[in-house]
Amino acid sequence: MTYFSRILASTAIALSATIMSVGMADAKNFKIAVGDSGGSSQEATGKGFIAALEELSGGKHTATMFLNGQLGSEQDTVNEAAIGTLDMSLLAINNVTPFSPTVGVFSLPYVILSLEDAEKLTQGPIGAELTENTINDAGVRIIAWTYTGFRVLTNSKKPVKSVADLQGLVIRVPKNEIMIDTYKAWGISPTPMAWSETFAGLQTKVVDGQDNPYTTINAMKFYEVQKYVTNIRYIFSIEPLIISEQVFQELSAEDQAIVLEAGKAATAASAKFLREKEAEIKQILIDEGMEISDPENNEEEFIKLATEAVWPKFYDSIGGIEKLNAVLAEIGRDPVSE
Numbered sequence: 001m002t003y004f005s006r007i008l009a010s011t012a013i014a015l016s017a018t019i020m021s022v023g024m025a026d027a028k029n030f031k032i033a034v035g036d037s038g039g040s041s042q043e044a045t046g047k048g049f050i051a052a053l054e055e056l057s058g059g060k061h062t063a064t065m066f067l068n069g070q071l072g073s074e075q076d077t078v079n080e081a082a083i084g085t086l087d088m089s090l091l092a093i094n095n096v097t098p099f100s101p102t103v104g105v106f107s108l109p110y111v112i113l114s115l116e117d118a119e120k121l122t123q124g125p126i127g128a129e130l131t132e133n134t135i136n137d138a139g140v141r142i143i144a145w146t147y148t149g150f151r152v153l154t155n156s157k158k159p160v161k162s163v164a165d166l167q168g169l170v171i172r173v174p175k176n177e178i179m180i181d182t183y184k185a186w187g188i189s190p191t192p193m194a195w196s197e198t199f200a201g202l203q204t205k206v207v208d209g210q211d212n213p214y215t216t217i218n219a220m221k222f223y224e225v226q227k228y229v230t231n232i233r234y235i236f237s238i239e240p241l242i243i244s245e246q247v248f249q250e251l252s253a254e255d256q257a258i259v260l261e262a263g264k265a266a267t268a269a270s271a272k273f274l275r276e277k278e279a280e281i282k283q284i285l286i287d288e289g290m291e292i293s294d295p296e297n298n299e300e301e302f303i304k305l306a307t308e309a310v311w312p313k314f315y316d317s318i319g320g321i322e323k324l325n326a327v328l329a330e331i332g333r334d335p336v337s338e
């Protein structure tokens with residue numbers, strides 16, 4: 001090799017290293033706070049997001065999940081993301097509602113009656129409008145939806161089949177006014193408690209019970225501290241993946257598009273997980289010794305008390321009765337009137 005060709009070769013190596021480092025200079029490893037443990041629906045969404053993000057960015061970007069509330073309570077992670085000190089969070093929609101009240105429409109009892117309803121609402125114009133609202137109200141953008149299934153009631157004391165059976169039980173609820181008022185409509189005053197403190201609360205018997213979907217109960221090993229399950233199915237749990245709007249706006253237009261596309265893949269992964277795993281997970285709970293029962297009379301008493309007392313109380317905070325009627329229309333249900 002001549003002196004001249006050696007110079008050329010080393011210049012080419014240096015140049016390609018520079019090009020690579022410029023290309024990778026804005027490579028990201030997004031930090032994702034996750035409220036639930038491994039094996040949860042939230043984790044399935046997170047895995048779907050990371051796989052798609054890596055593929056769509058040609059390996060440039062990745063993300064790391066911090067499971068089981070390691071980065072703080074779900075509600076705290078919304079604040080962290082809002083100020084840009086946390087990139088992303090996977091959390092239940094009921095823990096977003098205090099910061100952006102219109103998403104409360106998804107937590108109104110007995111509005112969403114199936115996974116298909118949840119998919120239609122979140123992936124259509126209503127989901128887009130609520131995403132816009134969370135950006136404006138809370139500084140976070142919803143980029144994917146986790147479909148976790150119906151929240152069912154668990155407790156350590158006794159089988160519950162009616163509203164009468166519920167009396168006397170101390171039930172933990174998220175710090176969410178809609179859920180607090182739903183239990184009040186059923187005649188008890190529940191105990192608001194952060195999700196990150198709930199297992200300990202059940203274990204030490206500060207509270208007797210709580211509600212969450214089968215997949216969450218399993219992932220969090222609640223069967224170790226809870227015995228009885230009642231399929232009250234009052235809320236279909238939706239758990240978005242949110243990104244700090246500040247972090248999102250700092251990305252290039254191309255990277256924003258990649259993140260949004262990866263979010264769609266994550267949503268699809270979540271629906272697949274629920275469809276494929278929910279029945280199997282219910283069986284695991286039974287094998288672990290939980291007793292699962294349905295409420296009497298197709299849950300009529302629970303439905304009547306909750307919808308009559310709770311829906312009207314929250315019309316204003318969700319954006320008016322017409323918002324609820326738009327949601328009901330989208331899923332083929334009759335409107336309500338004042």
Ligand code: MLT
Pocket residue numbers: 035036074091092095173174194195211212216237239
């Ligand atoms: C809650 O009960 O606070 C949430 O549903 C927890 C979760 O994210 O699973």
